[in-house]
Amino acid sequence: MAVESELRRGRTNVRSNVRKAPGPCEHWNDDSADFIREILDLVGDKWSVLIIGTLADGSVRYSDLADAIPGISQRMLTLTLKQLQRSGLVDRTAYAEVPPRVEYSLTALGSSLLATVLELAAWSADRHVEIRRHQHAYDTREA
Known part of the structure; x- marks a missing residue:
């Protein structure tokens, strides 16, 4: 049960988890991340x-x-x-x-x-x- 709870908690906080990963995502704030995702959804x-x-x-x-x-x-x-x-x-x-x-x-x-x-x-x-x-x-x- 604790493992399922941990997995569920990880999925609900995706954006902050992505920014913790090394790479370009860690440099974006929430507003920038949302905007980048919106534009990539459109142009992609x-x-x-x-x-x-x-x-x-x-x-x-x-x-x-x-x-x-x-x-x-x-x-x-x-x-x-x-x-x-x-x-x-x-x-x-x-x-x-x-x-x-x-x-x-x-x-x-x-x-x-x-x-x-x-x-x-x-x-x-x-x-x-x-x-x-x-x-x-x-x-x-x-x-």
């Missing part, structure tokens, strides 16, 4: 990464964004674009035309993130075979 999301990558070459219409990102639902595209706008990474421009036209583009802040996103994508592509080999080996051992 698969849809955000794909949207940012798709906007690399300039403004893109909403419908073209939807076509360029296989598997994304209209709802998820809209929600992710709103989150990226809210954080200042993406601009939305609506044109008073018939039919209405809306385009999205990266802001300067979003463009500063682009290099990191492209590096992550390149890292993934360069290590595709190695990662698949490890996944297959793991899955075979677990089966």
